Amino acid sequence: MSVRSRKTLLTGAALAAGLTLAAVTPALAGASASHTTRAAAVSTAQGDPRNVTQHVTDFYGAYIDAVWATDDPSAAPAAKALRGFYLSAAAQKKVAAFEAKEHADGILFAQNVPVKWQVAYTGSGAGHATSRVTLTWGDGPRAEVSRIDVQSDLKTQKITDLKQAG
Known part of the structure; x- marks a missing residue:
């Protein structure tokens, strides 16, 4: 395999990985954001063992x-x-x-x-x-x-x- 073919193959693989990451990242961010919103909606509690x-x-x-x-x-x-x-x-x-x-x-x-x-x-x-x-x-x-x-x-x-x- 020529050097040019390897570069093309590696460039294609990197581009595919980058596009996959770009497609998955917003979905992950959305899931994380909704999880954070739900967690923030949960009430908090505190206590004092002397009370x-x-x-x-x-x-x-x-x-x-x-x-x-x-x-x-x-x-x-x-x-x-x-x-x-x-x-x-x-x-x-x-x-x-x-x-x-x-x-x-x-x-x-x-x-x-x-x-x-x-x-x-x-x-x-x-x-x-x-x-x-x-x-x-x-x-x-x-x-x-x-x-x-x-x-x-x-x-x-x-x-x-x-x-x-x-």
Whole structure:
């Protein structure tokens, strides 16, 4: 093969590679740009382990995730472990008594799992803080909402009481 033929062949190959790269690059950039747009639309979260209301928020988020995941064999033990970590011994006993009597989850005060939850600080005094947990049961304008008042010890951050709110 002559030098001129090799140069022509290499030039053709380089040109083909360049054209292929030019055709693929916009498609890749478009896919990347839409992925970035979707990622930017996701909400952010932050936390502070010293904040008692954040502690309640963390508990309800993790607990709802665990009871939602009915097909995961590790979900039930995770929910039980979360109760042990976040609730005082007295609160655990109160929850167990509610569950035995009502045949419903004593953390959610229900037999099913909410699709959304929100926690707000509502006050403190005598070494305790109170948070209002709002649970949303379904989507749309007619979704049911329930509320739970959660009392926490300011020193230990353990949940010491849960009551259905009006």
